Each structure stands twice: as structure tokens, then as C-alpha cells.
Amino acid sequence: xxxxxxxxxxxxxxxxxxxxxxxxxxxxxxxxxxxxxxxxxxxxxxxxxxxxxxxxxxxxxxxxxxxxxxxxxxxxxxxxxxxxxxxxxxxxxxxxxxxxxxxxxxxxxxxxxxxxxxxxxxxxxxxxxxxxxxxxxxxxxxxxxxxxxxxxxxxxxxxxxxxxxxxxxxxxxxxxxxxxxxxxxxxxxxxxxxxxxxxxxxxxxxxxxxxxxxxxxxxxxxxxxxxxxxxxxxxxxxxxxxxxxxxxxxxxxxxxxxxxxxxxxxxxxxxxxxxxxxxxxxxxxxxxxxxxxxxxxxxxxxxxxxxxxx
Numbered sequence: 001x002x003x004x005x006x007x008x009x010x011x012x013x014x015x016x017x018x019x020x021x022x023x024x025x026x027x028x029x030x031x032x033x034x035x036x037x038x039x040x041x042x043x044x045x046x047x048x049x050x051x052x053x054x055x056x057x058x059x060x061x062x063x064x065x066x067x068x069x070x071x072x073x074x075x076x077x078x079x080x081x082x083x084x085x086x087x088x089x090x091x092x093x094x095x096x097x098x099x100x101x102x103x104x105x106x107x108x109x110x111x112x113x114x115x116x117x118x119x120x121x122x123x124x125x126x127x128x129x130x131x132x133x134x135x136x137x138x139x140x141x142x143x144x145x146x147x148x149x150x151x152x153x154x155x156x157x158x159x160x161x162x163x164x165x166x167x168x169x170x171x172x173x174x175x176x177x178x179x180x181x182x183x184x185x186x187x188x189x190x191x192x193x194x195x196x197x198x199x200x201x202x203x204x205x206x207x208x209x210x211x212x213x214x215x216x217x218x219x220x221x222x223x224x225x226x227x228x229x230x231x232x233x234x235x236x237x238x239x240x241x242x243x244x245x246x247x248x249x250x251x252x253x254x255x256x257x258x259x260x261x262x263x264x265x266x267x268x269x270x271x272x273x274x275x276x277x278x279x280x281x282x283x284x285x286x287x288x289x290x291x292x293x294x295x296x297x298x299x300x301x302x303x304x305x306x307x308x309x310x
Contacts, residue, residue: 044256282298
């Protein structure tokens with residue numbers, strides 16, 4: 001053994017006296033170019049893993065706890081008093097959002113005021129206040145739902161990226177298990193997938209059609225993946241059957257690095273897309289500070305302000 005050999009025999013090194021001998025061939029490690037950093041084969045997988053499910057799940061659950069966008073009764077059901085809500089002079093419900101007003105609070109409050117014998121000016125002030133506060137709350141709940149949708153898309157991006165990297169690692173491992181030869185280089189390994197940025201705008205519904213329960217985070221993420229697969233351009237990744245395994249290893253690293261970059265781009269796009277959605281809903285949420293004043297605000301309506309002109 002050469003005097004230059006390191007004391008740790010598990011580390012790669014050159015044996016000088018053997019290098020000096022004539023030889024007909026060289027034996028080169030598959031990861032010869034990565035001997036100083038073999039962890040490079042796992043770095044992309046680490047980048048898309050480590051999501052703490054209880055944390056992201058509990059956050060999603062809180063975001064989908066609505067109030068006025070939920071209903072456990074039919075919106076046009078008759079009140080037990082026999083009064084048909086459809087015949088009352090009530091402000092129309094908020095419907096120009098994805099999750100519209102469903103809870104009958106607007107009708108309940110009006111009937112409560114009538115039943116309690118409220119008279120002007122308190123009755124008129126309460127009526128104006130309700131017509132601002134209820135839409136404000138509906139828009140606020142829709143903001144929370146939009147955040148929940150993007151949280152589900154975020155989870156779907158990591159799920160899809162992790163799945164694709166795992167399949168590529170399985171393909172590379174299978175290639176290592178069946179070493180090629182000059183006569184039989186081996187078959188190509190194909191991965192048909194999608195670019196994860198397609199998940200940024202994929203359909204994700206966080207409240208069920210019956211509006212009584214929130215849809216589980218995993219279900220919404222799966223829905224987003226399914227919708228993205230339907231509409232996104234397919235992406236084909238190939239690890240070719242090279243004669244030298246190290247060439248296949250390099251192709252694997254190029255592929256997983258590309259997926260990691262796509263994930264980073266998708267997260268940035270998710271952030272930007274969410275900002276646009278929230279700004280749009282916040283603009284709808286604006287209301288007059290004092291009825292008839294022309295001054296608007298994004299703050300929560302306060303009842304004393306509606307008593308000013310009465």
C-alpha cells in the first residue's frame with residue numbers, strides 16, 4: 001500500500017504503486033464524480049420531504065371553520081313562525097364568491113328585530129349594519145378558504161414531486177441491480193408525469209357540496225392532482241440504458257434537480273397567485289364607514305358608527 005494512503009480505508013483514495021503499473025482497463029466507481037459528496041443523490045428527495053402532517057392538517061382545519069358560508073338547513077326553508085323568508089324585504093345574499101352566503105343569519109336577525117318590536121332609529125341602524133357586516137364576514141371566510149385551497153395545492157406539489165423522485169430512484173436502483181454490459185446496455189426507464197407548476201391553479205374545493213363539513217386536506221390535495229393531470233402538459237423523463245452506470249446516475253441527478261427547481265417555482269407562483277386572489281376578495285369586502293358618506297374601509301363594521309345619522 002502506498003505511503004500516501006489515508007488511515008481511513010473506507011474513504012476512496014489512489015494507490016500510487018498500482019497506478020504506475022501497466023494495465024489494460026480501469027475500474028471506475030459509479031459515483032466517481034461524487035465521491036466527496038454522495039449525499040447529492042438524496043438531496044432533492046430531502047428537499048420535498050419532511051412536511052409535518054399534524055401541523056399542516058390542523059392549520060387547514062382551522063381555515064375551513066366557516067360560519068355564514070355553512071348551513072345545516074335549506075336556505076329557503078320556512079321559519080317555524082310560519083313567515084316565509086322569501087317574502088321579507090331582505091338584502092340579497094352574497095353570491096359573487098366561490099363559497100356563497102348560506103347560513104340564514106340574515107333572515108334570523110331580521111325576524112328577531114321584528115319579533116322584539118324594534119323601532120327606528122335602532123331598527124334602521126341595525127338593518128344597515130347587518131347589510132355590511134354579513135357580506136364582510138362572507139368575504140372574510142372566503143379569504144380563509146382561499147388560503148386553505150392554496151395550502152392543499154402546496155401539499156399536492158410536494159406529494160407529486162416526492163412521488164416522481166421516488167419512482168426515479170426506484171428506476172435507478174433497478175438499473176444498478178442489473179448492471180449493463182457493452183453488448184446489452186439495458187432498457188430505458190421512462191417516467192410520464194406533469195410539471196408541478198400546473199398545480200398552482202388546479203381546482204381544489206375545501207367545502208363539500210352539502211356545505212356541512214370541510215373536505216379533508218388529503219382529499220383536496222388528491223383532487224388538485226387529478227385536475228392538474230387532466231389539464232397539464234405531460235412531461236416525460238427518461239433515464240437511458242447507458243453502457244456505463246455513471247452516465248445513468250448523471251441523468252438521474254439532472255432529472256431530480258429539475259423537479260426540485262420546478263417545486264421552488266411552483267411555491268413562488270402559489271404565493272403570488274394567493275396574493276392576487278386575496279386582494280380581489282378584500283376589494284369586494286370594502287364597505288362605507290358611515291352609510292351615505294362615500295368613505296370606504298376594509299375594517300370590520302362597528303354598530304355604533306351606524307347610529308350616527310339616526
